[in-house]
Amino acid sequence: MRIETLAVHAGHAVDAATGAVAAPIHLSTTFERDAEGNYPHGYVYGRSANPNRHALEEGLAALEGGEDAAAFGSGLAAASAILQALAPGDHVIAPTDVYHGVTKLLREIYLPWGLAVSFVDLTKIDEVRQAFTPKTKLVWMETPSNPLMKITDLAAVAEGAHANGASCICDNTLAPIVQRPLDFGADFVMHSTTKYLGGHSDVIGGAIIARKAAGLFERVREIQTTCGAVPSPFDCWLILRGMRSLPWRMRAHSENAFQVANWLADHSRVEAVHYPGLASHAGHEIAARQMSAFSGMLSFEVRGGREAALGVTAKTEIFIRATSLGGVESLIEHRATIKGEDPRTPQGLLRLSIGLEHPDDLIEDLAEALG
Numbered sequence: 001m002r003i004e005t006l007a008v009h010a011g012h013a014v015d016a017a018t019g020a021v022a023a024p025i026h027l028s029t030t031f032e033r034d035a036e037g038n039y040p041h042g043y044v045y046g047r048s049a050n051p052n053r054h055a056l057e058e059g060l061a062a063l064e065g066g067e068d069a070a071a072f073g074s075g076l077a078a079a080s081a082i083l084q085a086l087a088p089g090d091h092v093i094a095p096t097d098v099y100h101g102v103t104k105l106l107r108e109i110y111l112p113w114g115l116a117v118s119f120v121d122l123t124k125i126d127e128v129r130q131a132f133t134p135k136t137k138l139v140w141m142e143t144p145s146n147p148l149m150k151i152t153d154l155a156a157v158a159e160g161a162h163a164n165g166a167s168c169i170c171d172n173t174l175a176p177i178v179q180r181p182l183d184f185g186a187d188f189v190m191h192s193t194t195k196y197l198g199g200h201s202d203v204i205g206g207a208i209i210a211r212k213a214a215g216l217f218e219r220v221r222e223i224q225t226t227c228g229a230v231p232s233p234f235d236c237w238l239i240l241r242g243m244r245s246l247p248w249r250m251r252a253h254s255e256n257a258f259q260v261a262n263w264l265a266d267h268s269r270v271e272a273v274h275y276p277g278l279a280s281h282a283g284h285e286i287a288a289r290q291m292s293a294f295s296g297m298l299s300f301e302v303r304g305g306r307e308a309a310l311g312v313t314a315k316t317e318i319f320i321r322a323t324s325l326g327g328v329e330s331l332i333e334h335r336a337t338i339k340g341e342d343p344r345t346p347q348g349l350l351r352l353s354i355g356l357e358h359p360d361d362l363i364e365d366l367a368e369a370l371g
């Protein structure tokens with residue numbers, strides 16, 4: 001099956017009890033035993049398993065091409081689960097520009113817990129190779145990265161990890177469908193399903209998808225049900241509903257972003273545009289190899305720095321000033337004033353999450369705001 005067909009049907013079945021075409025939401029926290037004390041439907045208690053979560057996990061595994069998936073109450077709960085699946089004393093390699101919440105998780109929770117972490121520029125494969133120690137168990141990738149859209153060579157990093165006996169994971173939040181990290185050697189994919197998978201800015205969630213259901217993933221599953229950071233049945237239902245249109249949405253997000261990026265690149269008030277779909281982007285060649293489209297995220301730098309950039313965000317009428325990404329509505333954000341953001345983020349930088357409006361309206365809005 002092609003990805004569009006999979007997205008519509010994976011995790012979905014007509015409800016056997018009622019014939020309902022849209023899945024019912026199972027709020028029940030507990031499930032009846034039969035007279036012999038067994039659980040005939042396999043469900044016992046809502047923390048350990050729930051029909052809506054099970055359906056979502058099936059859909060997630062199908063879309064990323066993995067054997068299994070575990071859904072969590074947020075992207076960071078998913079990230080936390082795979083870090084916690086390691087043992088104190090293990091070493092992790094992570095990108096210097098990893099999502100700021102993951103930096104915080106590593107520095108404030110998992111360093112004191114006993115993990116060792118090296119932050120490395122993953123776009124420099126020689127530096128990655130030098131960072132391995134005999135205790136390295138996991139390499140964390142995030143591509144395109146935030147907010148400069150730097151591109152990591154998935155296959156090269158995965159090869160390095162495996163040659164050193166480590167696993168690797170890719171945070172694929174910015175590029176679902178258009179980038180399938182398991183095809184390039186990653187062992188795990190992480191998503192903040194809050195973003196493109198949910199797709200409508202109305203649900204928080206996360207997931208780990210595994211190439212093989214064995215090994216480290218068994219520990220992730222145990223952490224999911226034992227530590228209990230599970231998503232609600234309604235949240236699972238919303239995310240799976242969002243995923244049904246994901247391949248078509250990603251196509252439209254990518255086409256819109258390409259047009260906006262091209263237009264910005266020619267604007268006299270714009271110093272730089274960071275979009276992997278532009279031939280001028282440093283990672284374009286690698287991106288073209290491992291992405292089928294370049295997603296809807298881009299950033300650009302306004303001449304004049306912080307004040308000039310904030311002046312632009314004050315004037316947009318269609319772009320909404322808000323953090324997050326991946327929804328149907330376009331967002332604009334001055335990253336340098338976000339709490340916890342990397343102090344190296346350029347002061348004139350604005351990040352755009354390009355939504356599903358008409359690209360001409362988005363361009364007109366930016367034209368007005370840039371003056």
Ligand SMILES: *Cc1c(COP(=O)(O)O)cnc(C)c1O
Binds near residue numbers: 075077173206
């Ligand atoms: C939002 C985001 C996260 C964190 O996910 P939450 O759902 O907010 O916990 C992790 N990585 C990336 C790239 C993100 O954009």
